[in-house]
Amino acid sequence: MTSYTPLGGLPYPAPTDTADLPFHLQSLAEGIDARTVLRYATAAARDAAVTTPAAGMVAWLTTPGTLSYYTGTAWIALGAWNAYTPVWTAATTNPAIGDGTLTGRYAVVGKVCHFTAFAAFGSTTTYGSGGYGLSLPVATGPTGGLIQFTGMANSGGGRAQITCQPSSSSGATTYTLWGPSSTTSSAIAQIGSGGLFGSAFASGHFIRVNGTYEVA
Incomplete structure (x- = not known):
């Protein structure tokens, strides 16, 4: 039975789980992936890759060179007008x-x-x-x-x-x-x-x- 870390909710195998290292590493990588600072060339590339964003996601856009975060309803550029x-x-x-x-x-x-x-x-x-x-x-x-x-x-x-x-x-x-x-x-x-x-x-x-x- 998969367990989850108490703060970030990241998955990890329980001692009784069947040993499947690739599967467990994939589950952990996918859990971490959405919590990192994502990097895309443009807003269009971000939106094409992240089709169902979650509130709190952060993405760097090479053009125009800004961090953006998702409020739950829209992406907002941090500190940019x-x-x-x-x-x-x-x-x-x-x-x-x-x-x-x-x-x-x-x-x-x-x-x-x-x-x-x-x-x-x-x-x-x-x-x-x-x-x-x-x-x-x-x-x-x-x-x-x-x-x-x-x-x-x-x-x-x-x-x-x-x-x-x-x-x-x-x-x-x-x-x-x-x-x-x-x-x-x-x-x-x-x-x-x-x-x-x-x-x-x-x-x-x-x-x-x-x-x-x-x-x-």
Whole structure:
């Protein structure tokens, strides 16, 4: 009966097992194989070889020269900046970027994610209705009600610093945006189709957000 090591779950033969050295060595080698740092030329070569990755697997990619790990749902490059496209939503009617620009980049180092997101509005952008939300590149860990992101935005009323709040206290995948609602008050409100300072967004305006948070 095959036994397994208590920490890594690696197989080894019991004293009563039939002697079969090639089989036992193969079982041990296959058990170790998935736990080493795998090495591939490209992400495509990795994905072709590892068709059913397990959470925690680590692979080195010669091109572009980065370590990547599998979260359970996706391969993430460690410490390298990755591109992502934020999802832009609104509470009542979703907006659409049209011929504008909606981009983002992020880097995960250990359990920390650094990200930036940018929305530049174009002539065919539609702004929906209700408060806006933008998606995060990776779900958050516990936020403890403390984490805030910062950014800059402008509308017909001018440019202002904005603040952003994750949508839940743990496992958040989106965040809301807050900024000045008028030129006569210091109060802030959730940013939406109404823009900033009571003046709506239009072509040529933008929203930019940067932040750092603990991942799940």
